[in-house]
Amino acid sequence: MRFRDKVVLVMGGNSGIGRASAEAFAAEGAHVFLTGRDQKTIDETVAAIPGARGFRADIADIDSATPALDAIRAAHGRIDVLFVNAGIGAFVPVPEVTPQQWDEIHNVNLRGCFFAVQRALPLMGKGGSIVLTGSIGSVAAVPGNVIYAASKAGLRAVARTLAVELVEQGIRVNMVSPGPTETPIINRSGLPPEGVAGLRSLMTQAVPMKRMGTPEEIAKPVLFLASDDASFITGIDLYVDGGCVEL
Template identity: 35%
Template sequence: MSRLLNKRTLITGGTSGIGLETAKQFLAEGARIIVTGVNPDSIAAAKAEFGSDVLVLRADSASVSAQKELAQAVERHYGKVDAVFLNAGVSVWQPIEDWSEKMFDRSFDVNVKGPYFLIQALLPVFANPASVVLNTSISAHVGSTRSSVYAATKAAFLSLSKTLSSELMQRGIRVNAVSPGPVDTPLYDKMGIPDAYRQQLNADIIQSIPAGRFGTPEEVAKAVLYLASDESRWTMGSEIVVDGGRLLND
């Protein structure tokens, strides 16, 4: 397959879950790839899996300076970049009374501020045309309990797919979003849910999904692949929801 033949691509949070699967699919479609991560173990595993085919970099999405350094590394490696999947993120769900200012800021730094300033830093690096895909969430639309901060970050990120599309389209940069429903990924394991409640929570979540199961990273990656490719060249400021019908219940 060659849907991304010779496309120069960047995937943040590309060493596990949806990002890792997207990297695999991009490779299979002929892309050149840089992926980022922060966990040393997942970075090492990605390097071992991809070998010299993929440049794996450490970059903390919460750090604006790290995003600027990443943009410089992309420019040194590629010269220009054709497609970017902004996937790095954190998912913390807890009651409002348990949030501290520091925790609140960390969620917005990782999920919104860092990616925003990465786009800014990449402006001189984007090819014309170029595609940017934001990994948002159906949480931007669903009023789930304990999700107040996470959902707010994803709603802000989703908004950028429209506002930045309007602002950047004259530069040939398309911005779109993919919004997954519940997906079986390592990010889900990091939500801080006590093991004692995990089995019941899984059952409750599955009951809310008309398709009757969690999604897979592969299914989300297929949507990202479409938005990154030239097949979607007339798609701007749009959102693809990949949720097994979850939003049909709201």
């Protein structure tokens, strides 16, 4: 019960790693608020988490999170843990990348995530914790992954800068970077079904453990970094990748 009576906002909490983390926070006593773009999965997630409140918001639209923040301010007056998990991806070879594709992914993964943190900061204070979802793609050169990789590398730079600027306020900032993980984002990569199956096979073979991770396996280090167990940790990028980066 590390999060008993803590107020937790999970942005991108309606599926995959976000949902697994929201469920885990609630199981440890947190008051959970979550956002997402799809109302159906928001409703399903809220129904599965007693007491949770969900709000439809597109992180690329900076103002769309206002209702969630207003509700938190009215109910509790603070955010103890902010987990910014929203993200999208696409596999596009370098010669085929368009400015529209670049902007769409960066508006979510980099611009959107930064301003989500900025908007939440007035509700945070000493003892607060921010966790961002990165990706090993920020350091791994994967063909076709240039847009996503660049956005996550930028987010890593944001995390480091946030950590150094907020340390005197007593707010810790860390990043969790998953390796290949079985989440819905793989089905939104822009590939046809046979391409998704081939991508899943390639990713599995690239993992030293020879399997993909699960959302629950990523949620555990998210909760660790968000908790007081990590009270002397800030600014790190924790790879949760079955050994991809280090082995």
